[in-house]
Amino acid sequence: MAAASGALLAGVNAGRAAEGEVIPIGAGVPLTGWAAADGIEFKRAAEMARDEINAMGGILGRPIEVFFEDTKNQGADNIIPAMQRLIDRHNVHAIINGYNTGAVCAEYDTIADAGIIYIHHNTDIVHHQVVGGDPERYFGIFMGDPAEYWYGEGLLTFLNNLKASGDWAPDNNKIAIITGSQNYSVVIADAIREKAAEYGWDISLYETVVVPISEWGPTLAKLRADPPAVIAVTHWVPQDLAQFMLQFTPNPTNSLVYMQYGPSLSAFREIAGENANGVLYSTVIASLRDEKGEAFNTAYRDRFGADSSPLTGAQVYDSLHYYALMAAIAGGTGGPGEFEQNQKIADRLRSMIYRGVMGTTRFFIPEQAGIPYPDATNDPSMGMPHQFLQHQDYTKEAELIAPDPYVSAPFKMPPWMAS
């Protein structure tokens, strides 16, 4: 396929073949542990981007090689040593990751001490505080996607837009929030709760569940006792969410059901079956269904098989491409300790507007985190789309129902709701 950065990178490389000294790039990804399925996609995407970059002449004629370290079940105890090994053992010039959870930016000092570029997709609002609080020390650290906080406010924007479109007329203005106990879920739930009144909504229930949960009866009893217009489940484990739908649909309330992350995984549809139809979810980081996104999705599946997940791999694919492009424009990469060269690359990244397979990557300054569209900018060419999706046929992938101009199908009233 034609890579997103193809023409530009090839142009900067000026026809040079990738024949020089190899540039080591690191990736600390969960190759084992609970997130291994996603970690494998991150590895695949890095290998795909590597091959495409090298076919275009690498970075100013130097091929790149990607070295992987396993972050296992994640958390600081696994992530920090993995990053340290990439720097000490492989002398990497940059670390390009998918997501790792649980470290809450604890690995940043390891990176800052080495002075290399680090792009990750941890979707963590703490990144804003850490990098925004000391942009000089953490100059090379970028979060390639918007923080999880935006899921909360973005949902409220989406609901109001849906109401205004006339496609949905809620019975009331109540939102019931069901959150897990992990930081990710709580930040999103709190963002919905804090901003709800501003958007004209009341919170009728704020329930924290303990992970894992398979018996939803008591929670459903509360929902049925006071039916809300929207049920927002920010707990994200797919099998737990599937169980919720299996127990909700036999005796539903007239509520939209929004769920976090889990419905994007095929396991949700497989377990919930037709009960998945109608469920809404969103992502601030996935490949699009447009021309560029579909070309990537097709090439990815052709290479790694029909069961592979390009939507997950896209984050590493895009970020490795734009790192290579910005490094080439900056005059080359810099290894550990080469602060000056890496500062030049960081300068290029900060001013970058990059259109990849996930839409536009552009960073908040000084936080160096992805800007979401339409949550923080109303210009689709200036932010990464906060994609809202709906399962309309559980045997197929979900349809992208917002925001414009990326929509693949219109919103459909869930089968359990009155039309």
Add this chain to the structure above:
Amino acid sequence: MDTFIQIVISGLVLGSMYSVSAIGLTLLWGALNVLNMAHGAFLVAGGYAAYYFGGYLGLPAYVAIPGALATGVVLGLLVYAGVARPLRKNANFETTVIIATVGVALVIENLVQKGFGAYPLKQPLSLQGGFNIAQTFVPWNSVLVCVVSIVLLVLLDFVVRKTRYGRMIRAVAQNYEAARLMGIRTGAVYRFVFAISGLMAAISGIMLSTATTLSPTMGYDPMLKAFIVCVIAGLGEVRGALIAAFALGVLEATVQFQLGVRFALPLLLLLVVVTLIFRPQGLLRKNEASRL
């Protein structure tokens, strides 16, 4: 009224899942003083074996389920032969076997993850559909789990109390050396109990995975809940485990509704602490010496 019915049904569903999880754990402790930390992993192995035979190979349920049960028995025998038997003569057997079975759990979990991946899977052998009591939907699968858990515990209690093998197990449980001197083949008793424990765990794993989902880590939560049930009932107390499991299930569902879901587990753990302080042999065991 609907709310009350929902809470009772949720409590029974939770209770049946806890009791089905507790069976193998309480048997091994009651009979052999073995606190099997690999019990959760045994459940995982049973669930995945059923998935492998029924889902991956596409065999009918009447072949897949016996295949999974046989896997549980083999696993129980392997752990006996590879872990419990070599450690049996160790002076600190009861402690070392805990550590050893933690290792067994890690091996099983990682093998399952290597073989089947980390993605959660649907157990293909589950029952579909259900019926309504007032406005509350009751899945047939939950009814099956409930019935199976009760039947298994009653059956186990019968075997232990009324059969010749059960008497041998109780003799070994009460005094290992004395049982040997009386001519009981203690090795055979150990093998039998481990095999039965593996069998029970396989059944539990199948039941739990039909009610929830298959994943390499699906054993952790049932293991914790089984431990809570066993401590409150009294470790090794088979009848008590059944009563405690359902009582705790209903209590948990009530707390989840009245106070909030997040308060249920802390309350159960508080009950464990209180039980261990004031009645360490468990609420339903007569004294510390008696087991099974």
